[in-house]
Amino acid sequence: MKDMKGIILSATLFIIVILSPMAVLLFATHPPARDYWTEFSVALGYAGLALMGFQLILTARIKWIVRAWGENVIYKMHKIMSLFAVVAIVAHPVILFIADPGKLALLNIFDAPWRARFASLSTYAFLALIVVTLFKDKLNVRYERWHFLHISLAVVAIGSGLLHAFAWGFYLETPLKHQLWIALILLWFTLVVYTRVIRPALSSRKPWVVTSTRRERGNCLTLVMKPEGHAGVRFMPGQFGLLTAFASPFRLTAHPFAFSSSAERYPDVEMSVKQRGDFTEKLGTLSPGDKVFIEGPFGVYTLTESPALHVFIAGGIGITPVMSILRTMADREDSRPVLLIYCVTDWESATFREELIAMTVRSEFTVLFLPEHPTAQWHGETGRIDVEFLKQALPAGVENHRYFISGPEEMINEVEKMLSALNVPLENYHADKYSYV
Ligand SMILES: Cc1cc2nc3c(=O)[nH]c(=O)nc-3n(C[C@H](O)[C@H](O)[C@H](O)COP(=O)(O)OP(=O)(O)OC[C@H]3O[C@@H](n4cnc5c(N)ncnc54)[C@H](O)[C@@H]3O)c2cc1C
Structure with a gap:
């Protein structure tokens, strides 16, 4: 999180977008108040739905928002907020049933009115979404199938939730409230069209061509690509792109890969x-x-x-963004000091091993390999990274270095605890x- 202006701006926008759907309900005339628990449960229902719709903004990969917060933080927010939203949405009928057990009859999908059927469908779809996630x-299941299921359940859950709210219409009886909620739904819909139609359409006009491929250690394959008929992308070393191959960019699932070459x-x-x-x-x-296509x-x-000293701690294939950074630094003759701690399963599968060793001719670059399963000839440290290893490996002024950790989530979580x-x-x-x- 670096861009403070972006954070403040987007945080303000987030609060407005999350609270405005409920604020709208308080405008103008209100329907006659019911008992406290009924009103409270309705507020929870609307709040959950508004929070869920907001997830479409969070996951739309809007550049200035992602730049401000970082992908990891955004996806963490997405996970936590969605959980809150589902708890609120499920609490809505549960409270109603406790307050008035007679309403349990609405669960009977054969006799219940459509507005209640939509409510049941929405609640079940939200619960399934949480379980599946x-x-x-x-x-x-294959990631693509899981992704399809995740998106389909979200669409069914939000769609039927909205149909339930409109069909009941208790707080949406005035034209102004109606229109404002419709505007909100249009915003959500526009975001879906932007991410699923407009962006892929733009990407389809900018194909890339594979010029060569290279085998690397550790069952790794390098794809070398050049833009065809367009200017390509200017990336910052360490960033990633979404790759689509064997299909058009309209395909639901693209695969993220870091750029490993020099910027x-x-x-x-x-x-x-x-x-x-x-x-x-x-x-x-x-x-x-x-x-192929790259977004x-x-x-x-x-x-x-x-x-300051830049310390990269990479685990396995988490080396790819680091490679891009190191190669870019070499091309730019950037002589700032760099230490790379590279955690690998074994010496043989250490991707880019030879190139990294060759880079050490630059006096400002040091690499420490940490194989978990070393060969008999290995003389250095072995095993998994821990605080003792870091204490030995890091030069004085540990608190002042800049650390970059990339790799499997468990490793990152552990290293973050060590740094703390x-x-x-x-x-x-x-x-x-x-x-x-
Ligand atoms: C920001 C980011 C950068 C990445 N950079 C690299 C890289 O430079 N090199 C590299 O080898 N790998 C990288 N990965 C991981 C890579 O995206 C997955 O390994 C790859 O998509 C697996 O696809 P698969 O169908 O072959 O494997 P599967 O067996 O289907 O999946 C293996 C794992 O990858 C995850 N995965 C699969 N597809 C996707 C997807 N579309 N989006 C997110 N996760 C997915 C699955 O959850 C599973 O845990 C990166 C992942 C992320 C999130």
């Missing part, structure tokens, strides 16, 4: 991909001349202006988690 790893090699770009699943395996079939750049994990134990202020470390859910 929280237990994503346990479900063991100075514009307009060519490289992405280095660990082949771990169906999409990344299939990328191995790409050959020179094949067309972006996104992300705020990049070099700072600080002259070493009294490194929060603003001195930046993380790039390779998983959002």
Whole structure:
């Protein structure tokens, strides 16, 4: 989080967008008040729905918002706010049923009026959405299928929630309130059209061509790409793009990969991909001349202006954004001191090993490899990174260095705790988690 103006502006916008749907209900005339619990439960229902609609703004990857907060913070907010929203939405009927058990009859979908049927559908879809999200790893389904399910459930839940609110219309009886809520829904709808139609349409006019591919250590494949018929992208080293291959950019799921090449090699770009699943395996079939699409750049994990020592702590394929930063620094003859701590499963699979060792001819660059399973010939430190290792590895002035952590989420969480134990202020470390859910 660097851009204070962006944070204040977007935080203000967030508060307005979240509270305005409820504020609108208080305008003009009110319907006759009912008992406290009924009114309270209705307020919860509207609040939950407004919070859910707001998620469309959070996840639309609007550049100035993402730049201000960072992808990780945005996705954390998305997760937490959605949980709050679902709790509020589920509490709405539960409170009504406790206050008036006679209303339980509305659960009978055969006899209930449509407005109650929409309410049931919305609540069930929201509950399913939470289960599908929280237990994503346990479900063991392909990411694309999971993503489709996630989006479909969100659309059904929000859509039927709105139909329920409009069909009941208790607080939406005046034309002004009606129109303001319709304006809000149009805003949500515009965002969906922007992310799912306009942005892919723009991207489809800017294809990229694979010029070559390179095998790297650790079952990693580097794709070298150049823009075809357009100027390409200017990215900051450490940022990532959304790659679509074997399909048009209208495909629901694009795959995020960090740019691994130097930002100075514009307009060519490289992405280095660990082949771990169906999409990344299939990328191995790409050959020179094949067309792909890249959306972006996104992300705020990049070099700072600080002259302080930059310490990169990378785990596994989390090395890719670091490679881009190191290569860019070399191209720019940036001579600020850099220490890379590279946690790898074993020595043989250390992606970019040779290039990193070659980079150490620059006196300002040091790399420490930390293999979890070393070979018998290995003489350095081994195992997983811990505070003791960091204390030994880091030069004096631990609190003043700038830290960049990239890799699996568990590793980042652990390293963040270690840095906090070493009294490194929060603003001195930046993380790039390779998983959002
Ligand atoms: C910001 C960011 C940058 C990344 N940069 C790189 C990189 O430079 N090199 C690299 O090898 N990997 C990178 N990854 C991870 C990479 O996106 C996934 O490994 C890849 O999408 C897996 O696809 P798959 O179908 O082959 O594997 P699967 O077996 O389907 O998935 C493997 C894992 O990747 C996650 N994943 C799958 N598809 C997506 C998607 N579309 N969006 C988000 N997560 C997904 C799944 O949740 C699962 O945990 C990055 C991820 C993020 C979030």
